[in-house]
Amino acid sequence: MAAHFALLIDPAPVQDDREDFAATFQAVDSSAPALSVGELSTQRGDGIFETIGVVGGHPQEATAHLERLAHSARLCDLPAPNLRQWRQAVTRAAAECGPGEGAIKLILSRGVEQGPAPTAWVTASLSPDHAAARTRGIRVVTLDRGIDAGAAERAPWLLLGAKTLSYAMNMAALREAHRRGADDAIFVTSDGLVLEGPTSSVVLRFGDRYVTPATGTGILHGTTQMSLFDHLHATGRAAAYESVPVAALTEADAAWLVSSVRLAAPVTAVDGVEIPADADETASFNRYLLSPRD
Template sequence: MATRFALIIEPTASDDARSDFSATFRQVDASAPALSVGELSTQRGDGIFESIGVVDAHPQEVDAHLERFVRSAEICDLPVPNVEQWRQAIDAAAVLCGAGEWVVKTILSRGIEHGPTPTAWVTAADAADFSRPRRDGISVVTLDRGFDLNTPARAPWLLLGAKTLSYAVNMASLREAHRRGADDAVFVSSDGFVLEAPTASVILRRGDVFVTPEPTGGILHGTTQLSAFAWLDEQGYQTAYRDVRADELRGAQAGWLVSSVRLAAPIRRVDEAAMPVDHELTDALNAYLLSPRD
């Protein structure tokens, strides 16, 4: 996934009421140096981001992504993003994308160490080809995340509900999954509850009810999961947010990892246990997720 375009943004106050922010961002050569060596996003991972799927130059679920972006900024004590400014920057980046699937990333960091302002930018890149996992499914292993379900309430400084740039643990978890012969991982709490995947939300089917873990601070509220639930509701299914025990993952009638770029990948194996794959429903869900929606 190579970055093709980048926009540098001059962040404005969240209460700036102007209607045109085009003068506050500029396109730069994505292959050229653009950040200072004192930038805290690279030195400490001190910042937040969102990855927005783009289909045929249409950015998907922008409102939900921006809501989560603002929430992450608040959790991390960063300046509250000006939503309209970022929306226009996302649209400007999406226009540069051609046909097919792309990913636009919004990044806000604390800036240069001891500097006066945050650093902000948007990138656009070709999306990886996820046609195989969408079609054939994926295998996952469960990994202990090392804290219990109540940890986020006891220790909010862990920033567990924010989408931060500190993704080293997530990437290490994926490498561990690969070492165990699986495609991906699902985090479980130390007291035995399903949380999320390193880069995706978990949806399980239990009879005619589709459930996902309650986003109570320990996990991100997935934007694609929200869209998937909206579609399932329209199809007449029941959807529910609740605590999900790890044994329910292994005993589900079907399961998916869902995210903005991969979309819905059916789970075909959990640890050493096979899981049924509903190809028809998966195809219909991905067709919806690939359709233009705001």
């Protein structure tokens, strides 16, 4: 494929039950102008997105990503996306990704200020090479997100459970991690609970139990983490959502950051404290995550 592929979408109302939405898609030159300067996604980050990993032309966990797109739309008071239309757009974009690993981004914006709304588009691109992170692992630092564990319930307007385009803080956290000599970060609450990575979910193993932070604290429900937990349950292992204190990060028998494109990256150190990495289990996780999944 070319470096990038872009598809503009004329959003259909959720009640539109047509079988074929091809007429609502317009492939455009991804290097040419396609959006208005009044677009609120760029002016204010006022919109939502999803990133779907693609393996061999197959979009991974497309259903979960589309359901999360709809969930974010509800939280942000955006028009409900027609998921049949979006699924067809995902299929169209995935066909452009070729035989290797790729990534699809779904973007739904509030549109143009004082103009038509919403604006929607899909892009596809080749994935970076994440082999080193998957095999050698990553070093992380913990960063205070500036909220306590009850903030999401107390202040829903913070949109803590939505995947919005307002990602400046997440990117700033990654830069801070790099300044501290780490590869990635894990957000924690001001009252000492583990949240998530800027672009990933946290999974910990204690003995034969697997744990991820409970979503009631306002973290994003990770599609890759959910799929991995389904796999763990299907293979007879215990996996649960719990409140995880920060101290547990260095007490775990193994830890991973999991995401749709990088997949499972073992954590080898937290705030400079070395923790064990399980190379065999990481390889098993990634074999599963690279297998076709809907």
